[in-house]
Amino acid sequence: MTDTDERFAVALDAGQIGIVQPTGQPRTLELSGRVEPARTTDFQAVLLAMAGHDLRQPLQIIQGSHELLGLGVRTKSEQRLLQRGQYAINCLNGLLDELLGAVRINEHAMEAGLLPVALGPLFQHACHENAEAALQKRIEIRVCPTAASVLSNAVLLSGVLRNLISNAIKYTEPNGRILIGSRRSGQNVRIDVCDTGVGIAGEQLSKIFDAFTRLDSARCDGLGVGLFIVRRAIEVLGHRIDVSSVASRGSRFSIFATRAD
The missing domain is CATH 1.20.58 (Methane Monooxygenase Hydroxylase; Chain G, domain 1)
Known part of the structure; x- marks a missing residue:
């Protein structure tokens, strides 16, 4: 584990952001695998x-x-x-x-090849794209520096991060916090997007990756396709995504991708 990985782990485990080490067990969900051709029609x-x-x-x-x-x-x-x-x-x-x-x-999904992708610039770019929305809600976005690389597709993984951060902003109250970072997990790198938002109720967790799903229409004016896009990209890339959430404390979306080193 690198120094930056260690600092990120300490920040998480100290409960400084998101739902790490909550009282009681968080609700969790896991999605993984490569998409089948028939799945593209939806x-x-x-x-x-x-x-x-x-x-x-x-x-x-x-x-x-x-x-x-x-x-x-x-x-x-x-x-x-x-x-x-x-x-x-x-x-x-x-x-x-x-x-x-x-x-x-979708245009890149059918031609997605897995190549080494440096996470540091990807984190910064995704954060920059969401900076204005975060500023308007007075939400702090922190990016933990990393030198890690994963086997992925830069376009698809960037889209996943952009949508996860955008989703975190929508469901985090003003003056909340979002943390983006990574840490090693065996042969994988775990990419985390953590927030101090409203969390996801247990009965809603299994639906969040469905198209046109909005957990709170009063809070979010979008179409409800952000996490559906995330699911689609994760399936194409063959990565895994875990979701862990505690109501009123926040959520953590964790992507597991193979280390490129």
């Missing part, structure tokens, strides 16, 4: 239902027009209307990001 059906490819350009036009309208705002009622409009635009942008992320992962 994902393709989801993509067809989404039809998000051609929506980005008109949305950019709406955003530009909205900003121009804001230059002439004078009254509080007008400001409130503009705020509502901006909220709707932000929601549409978020949905499009989900759709295009799903399309990108």
Whole structure:
């Protein structure tokens, strides 16, 4: 175990983040394996239902027009209307990001080759992509430095991390924390995304990777495909993912991938 692995392990085991060492036993779920050809049809059906490819350009036009309208705002009622409009635009942008992320992962899934992937830059990139959303909710994202590499596909694994972090932000209250790190586990590297969020109830745990599943529609405006994308990518890569969660304390999503060294 490297020094950074050790520091990450100490942070987890000390209970500084997420659900490690909770009172009582956490609820757990494990998914693993390589996807069968027949399993691709459900994902393709989801993509067809989404039809998000051609929506980005008109949305950019709406955003530009909205900003121009804001230059002439004078009254509080007008400001409130503009705020509502901006909220709707932000929601549409978020949905499009989900759709295009799903399309990108599906495009790479059939040609996914396993090569050494350095985790450090991947962690930083995934964190950077979610930085604005975390800032808006005053959520701290910490990345534990690592020199580890795994046998994976950079595009798919990056998509998995991006969706796990985005999901953690959605279900973590303001002023919460998210930790991303890795540690060795036998011949594998365990990649952890931990949060201090609301957790997942035991009866919901088995459903979280299903398409269009939203555990709390009041908290999350998305389509509910983020964790479905994660499941799809994990199956294609032949990795394993474990979920451990305690209600009101947080969740830990752990990906097990073969060490590249």
